[in-house]
Amino acid sequence: MGGQYRIRGDKYPRMRRPRRRGRLVVLGTASVAVLGVAGWGTLQLIDVFTGGGNPASAVGTKAACAPKTSPSPSPRALPAPSGITVNVLNATTRSGLAKKTADELKKRGFKIGEVGNATKEYDKKVKGTGVLLGPAAALNTSLPVLGTQLAGAQPRTDAARKGTEVDLIIGDGFTRLTERAAADRALTALNKPEPAPTGKKC
Template sequence: MGGQYRITGDKYPRMRRPRRHGRLVVLVVASVAVLGGAGWGTLQLIDVFTGGDESASATGAGAACTTEASPAAAPKALPEPGTITVNVLNATTRGGLAQKTADELKKRGFRIGEVANATEEYDKKVKGTGVLLGPATALDTSLPVLGAQLPGAEHRTDAARKGNEVDLIIGDGFRSLTKKADADRALAALAAPEPTPATKKNC
């Protein structure tokens, strides 16, 4: 070829394909975006069907929390009514209450001691149903058993008092002893308390 297009020398221009770095980068970015979107969508679906338990994720265990009920208290060894001597004292102005109440307690198995009017310390001074009075050792033994016969009565102890006898001091609010069936149920509940509500959580 002649003229200004004449080729001289022994080197020839090499023809190369244009590089496509830009297109390759675009493809890589697009692939990463697609995979990321698919993964996010999968996680959202899992949260929908599992409720998205954040507490389980936070602990890394993935297990639901469980609760344990507190064990029932051991049965109490309460004394039998036949081992309890009760003094029935009337602190009201109504006559005959002490003897009538003593007779009913005797039918329910209690041993009856003194039946009389209340001492000056309590006479006409008990406004409620009554007062159950005994030595300190009776607080968790004889008094609860006697108290099942007269709900609402005040329980008191005297540290200086000797012996095992307890007093039932009848007050102005007294009408009668509770029904025997109700008293028996109350005694059964005292002897075998039910389990307390669940309080402990295991996560």
Template sequence: MGGQYRITGDKYPRMRRPRRRGRLVLLAVASVTALGVLGWGTFQLIDVFTGGGKEASAAGTRSECGTRAASSTKAAALPEPGRITVNVLNATPVSGLAKKTADELKKRGFRIGEVGNATKEYDKKIKGTGLLLGPSAALDTSLPVLATQLPGAERRTDAARKGTAVDLILGTGFKKLTPKADADKALTTLTNPKPATANKSC
């Protein structure tokens, strides 16, 4: 074109589309949100597979403390010597040994039942220091308490036996009961056991 509409120079006006900054901002926000959701989901999965972290650890501690408490309860249920009736029977060739032993047990707080010679089934057939014999219920009650007085004695139960009394059958290896101080210490340990490790959280 000529005249006043003539275009001069080497620059021409260019038409550009306006930048859509709004769409870019939206995409950025969506990306951050997706990453956040993914991270939260991963954390939840880790929590599930590790058993709840601190909660699981706390549950384990409570379980351990409960076990110790149960053990203490069981130990506390052991009968006192005064509630245990002991029949002292002599299976040795030494006369008078049953009465002497029964008198000593009485001084230590046990109740004494029958005192005499063992039956033919056991007479001179107990090779060790002695045999502790009682009903099935005495295995974890009366027999352990009586065993503190003669640690080397064998323990045996008779399911057909009635009553709660237990027998102390003196064997050919018997000399005397364990010293009272040692027996008292063993009885204290039996009825009040200390935990293997201290746990303040219990």
């Protein structure tokens, strides 16, 4: 082209789009606002689940999550070994078991009554370690105490039986009494049962 529109030299005019600074400022402000709201929401959720950093709230949460236990049952009025008279009877074909067992029970504090062979009802008919026999009133008193001395012995009651004496009838599965240390622990647990847990751990 000629005249006043003639291009001279090696430089050409460049066409630039007008800058839209106003729109960029609006977008930047909106982004900051969105990030701020998201951060605030996150902090609120953390406060809800952690108690807001309040020690009292944290303690309350831990207390709520702690396992609950039922009240300790009232101790039963169980007799001491010294208050129980035991008849030791042998229902096996092995001789000497009744006397040996009676001597050991005496060392452990029990009173010893009759020592000898089992009656015809039980003689050679007890396959387990033994039978603990007593009156109905002994089921939750004397028999559990005596049972700590011979694991696996079967407790039985005789409604027609009078008095307070109980029998330890030695069976074919008998080898010896429970070790004294273990028997003492069982007796302690019997007198002081621990409360059973009733809740769930978090």
